[in-house]
Amino acid sequence: MGDMIWLVPLIPMLSSILLMLGSGSLPRVIIGLLGVCSVGAAAVLTLLVGLDFLANPQPFQMTLWTWMQVGNFSPGIAFYFDGLTLVMMSVITGVGFLIHLFSTEFMEEDVSYARYFAYLNMFVAAMLVLVMADNLLLLYLGWEGVGVCSYLLVGFWYQNSANGQAARKAFVVTRIGDTAMALGLLLLFTQLGTLDIQAMMGVANEQWQVGDTLPLIACLLLLGGAVGKSAQLPLHTWLPDAMAGPTPVSALIHAATMVTAGVYLIARTNGLFLLAPTAMMIVALIGLATSLMAAFTALMQSDIKRILAYSTISQIGYMFLALGVGAWTAGIFHLMTHAFFKALLFLGSGAIIHYLHHEHDIFKMGGLRSKMPVTFWSFMIGSAALAALPMTSGFFSKDQILLQAYLQPDAGPWLWLGGLLGALLTAIYSFRLVFVVFFGEAKTQPDGDTGWRMALPLVVLCGLAMVGGYFIIPVAEVFPVASGEHPANWVEYVSISVPLMGLLLSYLIFHSGQLNVDKLVNSSLGQWLRRFWHSGWGIDWLYDRIFVRPYYRLSGIMVNEPIDAIYGLIVAINQTFNHWLAESQTGRMRWYIASMVFGLILVLTLALQISAEAL
């Protein structure tokens, strides 16, 4: 069964090409079928391969052909399959399939139905290549491929230039990270002589000592790529804007799969990161800082998708924290559960937006509980999982992360405390969303509730968000063995109770109104903080001043080609001489004669002088 894995990315790719070619002529039913079934087929294949693998957990490698061979540089178009790959593939194809199905209803009335599914299928293919790649160069292909698909889908409604702006921002900001990553690839190949991930980590272990500078630099460069793609500080600014795309796209790309690519990359190259403890620490700190920053920001947003976007940034921060403290399995586990509940939340918000005339502002919603029951329950379960209430999937993964963070030898308790604060905030903002949107009085009437193509994915994802925590992911072989030690019991109790406290606070503030925070909010400091957090800590503003505007100004100055001015100078000098000489061409005979005579005299004098000297 294993030798069929190359079909998994190929089927969505072919479907995508077919959809592009036939975009003008295919009937909508066929388009939908093609789009959904290709991913469905990929999911089925993944399932079959996965069952095979679980029965006989033997990682394998498969080379289709040698991509290029120059000297000793010979990356292949080659796939590698192990437990980690399986988890990622399952998430991508499984959640991907549900989101495709959801999209058939969500995008029903869109003119560019075929283009949408073509891009979405292409994304799935690229993402699969990313996680299946055997070497970093092919991974980079998938990496850039998903970036392009994200760009295309964020700017899907291209007639609105704001969408284009957001799409370009997403691409360029991630490209900054990607370039760092490319440099990392160059460094790794130059130093280790291969880009095949498994072989490379082997060579690195032989060649480098723990704590060397080179692995640190290499890891930081790879981390650059990871923070770009996974929207972590300092390259996170693109993700909230990327919400300009259709909502299922946000669910698939900007919540469940692509943005977790950075987590995957670090987990995949764990052998390198283990050689650079400093890099690990930086990963943990970036994760923690991002998760807190984004949680505060999410608390202040009123656009339903922006809340979810910042929440995604925050949750990926947790994954980074997990990776940074060496809790590899917990990080990947959180990646998976997050894919379930965040896709659920995004799809739920998509349903709301779809039936509420494209309303994004949560304060214009309200009282949707009875009108849209399926959506309501999706949000309840999704938010519970996001807030990590006990027994939900998010609880299991986040709890593990927090406990392992506590055990981190250098700064464990501090990381844990930070994580707890994040968890508290998460609970508050996620239930703030629920209370504001679904309770209280209705402000806008929905057109109805979800049809089956929207409801089915929601229901399935509800199930996954509930029970996903009981899955056991087969990644034991991939990562180094965890220490198995446990922190004191009180740590665990505190970790469990904090989200509940958040829920309670949220209830008191946003639903029952027993806890009045108006005074706090309306104080001048409160107002300032509110604006500051709402703007995402002013980072966008800062980047605009440091990078964007200077670049515009620079290119504005250069538009007329300063170098050409130098050549222009040469031309001007020539023209001046030309002018002077042309002046002498008066047409007056007497001047010519005079100059001839003087010239003759000059020449004769010189000749006499020279011959005199010669004598």
Add this chain to the structure above:
Amino acid sequence: MVMVNLILILLLGGVIAMLSERAGENIPRRVALVVIMLDLAYLLSELWGMPSLTQLQAPMPDDPSTWLMHFKAQWIPAFGISIELALDGISLLMVLLTLVLGAIAVSASWTDIAVKHGFFEANLLWTLAGVLGVFMALDLFLFFLFWEVMLIPMYFMIAIWGHENRGYAAMKFFIFTQASGLLMLVATLALVKVNHSATGQWSFSYFDLLNTPMPEQTAHWLMLGFFIAFVVKLPAFPFHTWLPDAHTQAPTAGSVILAGILLKTGAYGLIRFAVPLFPEAALDFSWTAMALGAAGVVYGAVLAFSQSDFKRLVAYSSVSHMGFVLLGVYAWNELALQGAVMQMVAHGFSTAALFMIAGSLQERLHTRDMREMGGLWQQMPRMGAVAMFFVLASLGLPGLGNFVAEFLVLLGLFQISPWITAVAALGLITGAIYSLILMQKSFQGEPNPKLQDHGLVDFAGREMLTMTVMMVALIGLGLYPQPVLDMAQPVLQSLLEMTSVEAMP
């Protein structure tokens, strides 16, 4: 003789195309297409079954028989000038690229030439003949001759069929190329003189001149002569300023040939002549050259971003891309050189296609100003999709040819200097910025109300066919570049060996 025929077919074809206008103004373009196809078919039929093609051997400078093809005839024996043509893997690649892009150029100019159809196609064919000569000539005098032959018809193409500011652009192009060509001529003559005083024999043959012993200072100046001639053509920062004007003003076919092929003669010259003739001097000079390359990558990208003229933007993107070639050549190791060769081929296709799109837009909208465009995707989805493809290719999307090229260059360069690599890698970011702004301003964004009732026609059969050829080529180069790499490999290897032996004291 095959190589002579290849050039003669094009030269005569040009004459026939010119005369054929009397039969009707639609005839010359057909003649031109047939001539190029004939030339291509002739070359392929001669190569067919050539055993050495599947297993190219490294062409030895002291043994012409190791080359794929070699032809030598006396021309001016008194000065040791002969008609010496030869073909190895790299020349063959370039010759094939020239003929394919030549056919594409004819297709690109199918409808946009309004006057003197015959003379236009003749100029196009003569330029191609000159380019073929440049890629095959191994006698330096003959090389110079072809260098001029490709220049003059190109001048006419810009000056007669160009856009509003054609006179200025054509003159600028001519003066830059001519002045730098003269430097090369002087350097060639000096080199021959040096060789004469060393061996007592007059010879312009590449093979004889390769191992000319000379003092360091002399080598340095002569190398500089060749270097400037080639980087002006390439073009490298800061000798690039003719290019935006020439590209912008040239008719579509002219831009396609300029960007697709003529620029590559500069890169070819560097690889074939500038470095191997003066290996030590080139080694000393390599830091300067690489700095110029990296500067060009970034400078071109920044300038491209600031343009509002579609063609000018693409032209500056060429400056940026050719910076990678310069980097690759002067890093002078196998990875980087392969990258440079790859970039020559891939850039040929991607930029030619973008110029064709620019030409199609100009034909339909009568402007190249992107401020007058916007939302064109709506009316011309096929053209939009094609443009998106080539824009992505030009920003170096993995899976397409340009990525393989840029990555190999950077990989080779990294072994020489990580810092220059880091600067050049900035080009990946700035490249994304200008590429996407191009897409945004023209095909995306709010549809321009002025264009709503223009009745814009989307790409049709002929255009889609041409574009498909280039798209398939780029995907092929991106996913399986091995055939190209294999063709170039033996040549590069022998060049590397040659120069490394030379470089040893």
Add this chain to the structure above:
Amino acid sequence: MEGLNIPLNHILLVSTLLFSIGMLGLMIRRNIIFILMSLEVMLNAAALAFVAAGAHWGQPDGQIIFMLILTVAAAEVAVGLGLVLQVQRRFKTLDMDSANRMRG
């Protein structure tokens, strides 16, 4: 040879003087007639030098060249006067500087 025996140098000096006067006239005069006359003076200066040199060496060549110069001068005057007439007709003046345009 009896009689007047003038040294060659004196004759050449006169010839040079004549030539210079002619040249000066050529340069400073604007009237075409005077320019033509200056030219004649210069020709005659050259002719004088030839005659003197021929006499000095006792060779006939000097006189032969003198005959040639006479004919040349005659031809030149004929053409020159024709041009003068044309100039006079076209520009209504004999001022040389007014005819400084390439096309009339």
